[in-house]
Amino acid sequence: MTQTDPDIFGTKTQTLIRNIRLDGKPAEIYLDGTGNIASVGEKIKDHDAEFIIDGNGATALPGMVNMHAHSPMSLLRGYSDDMPLFEWLSTKIWPTEAHLTESDIYWGAKLACLEMIRTGTTTFNDMYFMMNNVAEAVDEAGIRACLSYCMIDGGDHEKFEKECSVMEKTVATLKARANPRIIPGVSPHAVYTVSEEGLRWCAEFSERENIPLHIHVDETDENPDCIKAHGMRVAQWLDHCGVLSNRCIAAHCCWLDADDIRLFADRGVTVVHNPVSNMKLSVGRALPYPELKAAGVNVTLGTDGASSNNDLDMFGEMKTAAILQKFFWNDPTIMPASEALTIASRNGAKALGINAGVIAPGFLADIILVGKTVTTTPAFNTTSNAVYATSGLAVDTTICDGAVLMHEGFIPGAEEILAKSERVAFDLVRRATA
Numbered sequence: 001m002t003q004t005d006p007d008i009f010g011t012k013t014q015t016l017i018r019n020i021r022l023d024g025k026p027a028e029i030y031l032d033g034t035g036n037i038a039s040v041g042e043k044i045k046d047h048d049a050e051f052i053i054d055g056n057g058a059t060a061l062p063g064m065v066n067m068h069a070h071s072p073m074s075l076l077r078g079y080s081d082d083m084p085l086f087e088w089l090s091t092k093i094w095p096t097e098a099h100l101t102e103s104d105i106y107w108g109a110k111l112a113c114l115e116m117i118r119t120g121t122t123t124f125n126d127m128y129f130m131m132n133n134v135a136e137a138v139d140e141a142g143i144r145a146c147l148s149y150c151m152i153d154g155g156d157h158e159k160f161e162k163e164c165s166v167m168e169k170t171v172a173t174l175k176a177r178a179n180p181r182i183i184p185g186v187s188p189h190a191v192y193t194v195s196e197e198g199l200r201w202c203a204e205f206s207e208r209e210n211i212p213l214h215i216h217v218d219e220t221d222e223n224p225d226c227i228k229a230h231g232m233r234v235a236q237w238l239d240h241c242g243v244l245s246n247r248c249i250a251a252h253c254c255w256l257d258a259d260d261i262r263l264f265a266d267r268g269v270t271v272v273h274n275p276v277s278n279m280k281l282s283v284g285r286a287l288p289y290p291e292l293k294a295a296g297v298n299v300t301l302g303t304d305g306a307s308s309n310n311d312l313d314m315f316g317e318m319k320t321a322a323i324l325q326k327f328f329w330n331d332p333t334i335m336p337a338s339e340a341l342t343i344a345s346r347n348g349a350k351a352l353g354i355n356a357g358v359i360a361p362g363f364l365a366d367i368i369l370v371g372k373t374v375t376t377t378p379a380f381n382t383t384s385n386a387v388y389a390t391s392g393l394a395v396d397t398t399i400c401d402g403a404v405l406m407h408e409g410f411i412p413g414a415e416e417i418l419a420k421s422e423r424v425a426f427d428l429v430r431r432a433t434a
């Protein structure tokens, strides 16, 4: 069996991965076709491999977990840049999103899944609209995702009622797919776009269904407006509405203060750092990571949409997170490479309740191989190279749920997805600007 055998793609098979490095040491990994890692060791003798992947000295890492994305926004990559957040959303993004069709959503998500597989992401936490079309793309791509419909009611009660019914239908439809790689979630957009009844309803629904709640929090300083409207800071207001719990995944969180951080720690909230998007949109402050870490808050990593990043490469995101934190808080010891890697993989998996992010027997076989190449040589420290030196394009093999999705940089069907999403994106913008 050669490693370029086309049968290797897309199905769980008994696979031996050899000639790799794990934590800097020579290793082999055996997948027994169940979707889990069966064994890890220096030399695996007892196996029944149908396929053998020769890593040629590659570094094995857990697949990246991108904890804040808007996958269909890959269609709007480079469409509108270099503007302040609210002007960008209200004059460029929202008017264009009003023209999105189900087919656009599907092709945008296909493009995003392709990029994530190419750059070593095996799970993403997504917030957008028409999520069943995103699910279709996720299903076909073989990647793992938590998918949430984004509620925006703008304080309008009629709109609120409509949004609740879309949210309920979305969760039911996603559940009915019965795909273990797809987790439904709920997503009120933010405190400045969702009413009190909207926030409360989402919190109760997420509790009832026992599914994650994904929300934008304190990206820019939302506190003065929140205090004016409700007499409380954003974190307190969310708590007042029942939103803060261990199901809550809060993206951005740049403007949390010490009391907010204590509240998040008490409630078991997960925070997502989005350093590239935050810097590009100049939100004014970096995530208070040192204080969150000291308080024991689970911190994860995300790219945000491809129209504010503008890529979905978690390797670039890890490096940016580590160097932004060091620079902003003026301390080079903050977020060492191994911590950045944990934040980008294990911590996200934990927040979504996925048994992944660790390469050890019994964990899900969500594994990537970073090839031996210019940016990973010399291999004094493979973790340092992964975080500080290489981009996701050095990933040459991506495995999710025990199935090979990319090998030697090749992903079946990639060319069609690029060609079609290119056409779909231009057509969308033509309609939106007509």
Ligand SMILES: C[C@H]1O[C@@H](n2cnc3c(N)ncnc32)[C@H](O)[C@@H]1O
Pocket: 070, 089, 093, 094, 097, 127, 128, 129, 150, 189, 216, 219, 277, 304, 305, 308
């Ligand atoms: C899911 C919804 O969130 C919007 N969206 C995309 N990027 C951001 C951001 N940085 N902050 C707030 N909202 C955002 C999308 O454009 C969509 O309307």
Ligand SMILES: [Zn+2]
Pocket: 068, 069, 070, 216, 251, 304, 305
């Ligand atoms: Zn976002």
